[in-house]
Amino acid sequence: MRTPSLLALAAACILSACGGSKPPAVETVYSETRVEGTVEKTVAELSVQGMMCEIGCVAKVQKELLEVPGVASAKIDFEKDRALNTALVIYDAEVVDAEALVAKVTAIGDGMYPVPKVAVTHYGEADVRP
Numbered sequence: 001m002r003t004p005s006l007l008a009l010a011a012a013c014i015l016s017a018c019g020g021s022k023p024p025a026v027e028t029v030y031s032e033t034r035v036e037g038t039v040e041k042t043v044a045e046l047s048v049q050g051m052m053c054e055i056g057c058v059a060k061v062q063k064e065l066l067e068v069p070g071v072a073s074a075k076i077d078f079e080k081d082r083a084l085n086t087a088l089v090i091y092d093a094e095v096v097d098a099e100a101l102v103a104k105v106t107a108i109g110d111g112m113y114p115v116p117k118v119a120v121t122h123y124g125e126a127d128v129r130p
Contacts, residue, residue: 026114028102033121040124041072042093044101047084047117054078061087061113064104070095084116093122 026049051057058076065074070092077086089101102115 025111026116028115029117030098031117031119033119035121035123036125037123038125042091043121043123044087044089044091044098045119045121046087046089046101046105046115048076048087048105048113048115049084050113051076051078051085052080057113058085060108061105064108065089065101068096068101068104071101 048061051061058078062074062076065071065087068091072090072092074087074089077088079085087105091101098118098120102118105113105115
């Protein structure tokens, strides 16, 4: 039975291809904006370092974000060899906050994907008062 050892070898190759060494700690800078409109939603744009491939890195980050309670969608704008790629996350701000999203991403691979910048936009109904 060589199948289990081949699967283990394949998994090790994928993980090593997506990084391998732990990057230095990065402090996250947050910015927040409120926009009046007709739809209520919150969108976080996370700048993510360390993603090297779509099959392993991008899929893992997207999967982990989608598992967070309150996250409605997560899309990754990825280009190979780009230092910063972007995760666009639509979520319920009453259930989860941007800090929890960053914590989820930076916990992957013991800090393999640092998030140096987060821009949060809260869309909400216009406050019309007489």
